[in-house]
Amino acid sequence: MSGFELKQRVEAIRQKVEERGLGEVLGRVSPGEVASVGADERRVVIDVDFDTYLRVGARIGEYLGVATILGSVMLGRVVEVRRRHVAHIAHIQTLYATVEDLEGLKTPAQIVLEPLTECPIDALDCEPTPVYTPVDPLSVVFRPSPEFIAKMLGLPREGILLGRLYAGGFELSVEVRLPERAMYQHVLVVGTTGAGKTVLLKNMALSAIYTVRNATVLALDLQGDYLLTVLPPEAPGVYQPLDQITVLMPVTRHLIDRHRENIQRIATRNLGKEYTLLDVTDERETAELVGRALAELFVEETYPGAKILDAETKTEDKRLVEVVAKVDAGGRVFTLRLLPWAMRFREVYPEIPRFFPFFSERVSMLFRRLLEKLAGKDLQDIDAVMKMVESEAAEDNKRGSVWKELRLHKSQVDNFVRGMNMIYETGLFDVSYAVAENKSQRVFAAFREPDYMELEGLVAVDLREFREAPSVASAVVYRVLSRLFEARDEELARGAAPSPTFIFIDEAHYYFPQAGAREDFNKEVVETVVNKLTRLGRVRKMGVVFATHSPADLNDLVIQLTNTKIAMRSEPKVLERVDMAEYAGELAYAQSGVAVAKSFIYRSHAVAFKTLPPQTRHRGV
């Protein structure tokens, strides 16, 4: 082939790049360097003239395209940018003067590119492959269009929206999504405080609701972040705020005690001037009035200034099931479905060791028998049980005691008694609101667990009450997650396709600590919950998104069983813990919202992206 023909060929390639909208031509593969595409090394050096360099810049991590003389078109990532003064090129050293020669800056920028994928230039609808063909010097280099980048990276077009592709310090208009199937293989998000984890999780939760049909999103909400997903953000986003939120609100005895007077005040106001709550003798009606009052208190605390337009209360078996309220928050009207949540000891006691991680393995095995031996027919409520436990504990050396009968070691007795006291102190069992002081006239408003089958849309488990009580929060979380799992399990057993369920767990180390991190935690309980959710959850269409700023404190199983890792700004040792140490350079000082997702799902194994701004009201904004 003559030089003239070669020139024509290269020119034709350049024209194709421009005519097909692949991107803006920037320069050529350097004739002065070896362009290497091999098993050990993949490295192409590009010369960009000084004016183009000044105009468009050059940034580490950005994507560039190469159209080769053999007819391939490739996508590569910039791994190095070299700038040299002419004095360096010519090996010049002045003896006395300090060189301040600005003309010498007008040298070509050299950009080192790592080729990633390729397609034939005449078959751009191909499935991109790794780079197999050589790159000749003087091949045409271009800044690729967003469509080209998305195509060549093989980015999924559907799934949960994570954000937009981030390259070279810029956000590109290319959406980065995580397919639904990857969600069922679970996700771990790590990042330091303020790196943008919560915004990412909330946006993902919103995206899951909008993009996955019939999805239920359950968010463990320790700070009240998800409760704001019904309110609009500062600036309009891609998604609309939700029109409905379900809040699962653990009602403890402490909470009832704290709000006793408020509940009475609100209930009385709602009854009208002529009556007070004391006049109500029907337990169902009492439950409804107390429920409505709890809803008002919740709205007052969560959405300051908002008011309830109307509310419907549902009871079952005289116990409060839910309050469905239309809420007006500064003109934004949404539906709040409040599910007060508490447990009856008599109903759940056999399962307690599975969600209260305070008991040793031996005590857990004997727990049911112990209780039944201790309380017998009196196993009615936790108050009665505690009296029996205390009484038995006071006489622990008595011949014929339950401890002796079950051959319990003193340390096991201690573990049991201490655990029972902790359970009692949680105030989560046998919760009710007693209206009258006089025992004979007392009317109770009692609470129960919801029907987990009926959860839908965004469900926030309001754990604000337990910010300073990780053990209690963990117990609530284990119980809710176990029951939710059982609901999906039942669907599967019935032969129905389980509804997609995504569980968002921020501050995951709080609920799933590393073995030995908390001395009172039975690691078996923790790991059983993690195992059940992750290993068995997959086929039940349950996907869990864990997030933590401290993966060192997070249970190893979570790290092992999450197939997609998303790292945001983090220290190198944090990235090392989640096997993403190679991204330390990009992430150690990354902007808030910048993340790298490492997943089997991506052709390039890892994708850098920037999260969308908060799509709903956010506490930090």
Next chain:
Amino acid sequence: MAVDGFRVLAEYLASAKRALKPLRTREAEDSRPYAVRPLEGALVRKVEGGAWRFAPVAVDGSTRKLAGPHFSAYVVGVAVYGLGEKAVDFIPGGLGRRFLALRAPREVLMQVERDGRLDFLVVKRSDGAYLDEDCDCTDEDIFDEVRVSAESEALIRVAERGGGGLAVVDGPIYFDHWAKTHLLKIRMTAVERLRGAGFAAVGVVKRVDKSQKLCKREALDAFSVEVDRRYCNDAYVVSIAAPKSGIYLMGPFRLTYVGRDIRYYAFPDKVFWYVSVYGSVFRVEMLYDDFRRLGGEAEEVAAWLAWTVTSRWIPYVIDVVDAHARRLTANLLIALRHAVKSRDIPLTYDSELEFFDALRDHVGV
């Protein structure tokens, strides 16, 4: 496309069967009578340093020769620094195309002359005579044919850019050789174009051991040195007159060609300084008219060039263009040799040495 062109050229050279007779060697320096006199305030001045003041355009040509029994190729490359968008522009390259003079049997020269693919070749002198076996010329004459043309072409491109400033040339501003009046005319046309565009042309002459400008009585008197003028050159005078340690500027001196011949008017007056950098010497020169126009700034230009001297004892901008021009001709020579060797065309031993020298410059050692 030089590589392509070299391949075509090699095909023609392979057909050359007649050996070329050797050229005569260059005659002694044909210096015209001139007068040198110190200008007011001329003395030995220590250069103390200072700020990076100037951003001149700099031009330099480099030459290399590749020869065999049947041909001689004279490769010239010109580098221009600070002209425009790129730090360095070149001939051959964006500034011009003709860079290679060929001496070969007449029939070969006539063939290549007709081949449109070889438009980078020079096969005739500027007076129209072929560079064939009967050429009455020296190697230097042939190099000058290409080099002066290419450098002048580069200077014209500088003038076309406009904007004024300094244009520093590696070598004298013009040759004072009678036999090459046609080349002088080409160079002076370029210099006038430069001046018309607001540039002052400044020459930096590195090889001064054959120059005897300071051996004139008036110059020696200015420095108060006694030298046997039969064994004198400028480097020697400078070594006596300037202290050994430090950077010194010696001048200015005005050089005027004297004679009754009308051709003397072709040589305008120059002003020069000698620079001694710890004993290493070079000359800075400019036209007298530019010297007057620049006023006190003229000497500052010379001082700045002295202060920016590099580890190769030449001013920074000259080093930049010199290094680039040498690397350019090194690359061209390597490519040409490859094309010639691939046709089994024999080369002289000197050419092989030249090739190794080019390899050194190519890798920058």
